[in-house]
Amino acid sequence: MPRLSTGGRRTGDRCEQPVPPQFIGNLPQDARTPYITHNASHHRSVQPVAPPPTSRTRDLRRYLSRCPSVSIAAAAEKMPDERRLLQLLSLLMVLMGALSFVLLRSICMPYGRYASSVFGPPVPARLAWLVQELPSLVVPVYYLSSHSGVGAPERALLAAFICHYLHRTLIFPLLIRGGKPTPLLSFCLALIFCCYNGYLQSSYLCQYADLPPGWTRDPRFILGLMLFTCGMLINIHSDHILRNLRKPGEMGYKIPRGGLFEYVSGANFLGEIMEWSGFAVAGWSVPGAAFAIFTLLVLSSRAQQHHQWYLERFEDYPKARKILIPFIY
Known part of the structure; x- marks a missing residue:
């Protein structure tokens, strides 16, 4: 990453990228703290090299490495605001899930x-x-x-x-x-x-x-993606069962049978909850967890509605069949 500087001067054999003075206040302190060194001509000069970086500096460097077309000043101005926005959106998603669960x-x-x-x-x-x-x-x-x-x-x-x-x-x-x-x-x-x-x-x-970089070997990542894959397969298979309940030309509803429908009324919902729970575990992040919680709250409510609807509509609906979790709920 280019060294941060308040001016575009050449220091030794390195040319530093200038940062406009009005943006200096947006940079982390350790990204603009000068220290004294010698250049090739043995003249003392100031170079803004940091002591051990703070988390904000690491965020700035990572952002710039992933967005090479963005200037340092623009990144320093945008990054904290967008990170805060993502945190608020994650919290709002959980609150929306809780409200949907109640409604x-x-x-x-x-x-x-x-x-x-x-x-x-x-x-x-x-x-x-x-x-x-x-x-x-x-x-x-x-x-x-x-x-x-x-x-x-x-x-x-x-x-x-x-x-x-x-x-x-x-x-x-x-x-x-x-x-x-x-x-x-x-x-x-x-x-x-x-x-x-x-x-x-x-x-x-x-x-x-x-x-x-070694996260792909972490047990959380491996188990999370395994859970995601199993959930997606369950979801797709359950949708296939539901689509084929009626023969061409038939109308009305039937009791779904086969797959996890032998154990729960919301097999397709269970598959999707497993998907995004696995996604949250594999990524170990607040946005991923927020999405998983939202999915659980909304789809568990829909599974309960489906289960009650089946019980009221079909007298021969299997009484041992649970709502969402086999043998438990």
């Missing part, structure tokens, strides 16, 4: 079997899934392509994120068989959330995550 105890999510014209005009199911999930695919791809210094652990985590939304955006909608339209309100809320979460996870992993 979904008394009202049904206006989607699928619970859809209603009260929540706005219908959006075709395939179109709704494609458009609402698209930001969570496009945003991380953009961040990865525009940040050259992203480490291997962060790239692996974003690859997992992209893999999920590649399926959810481009494959899942094509497999839908006559799905019920999505009310406009539900569509808009999903679209906003995918923009929100796509930015949160992508910006953090590409610019602020500080995972060591």
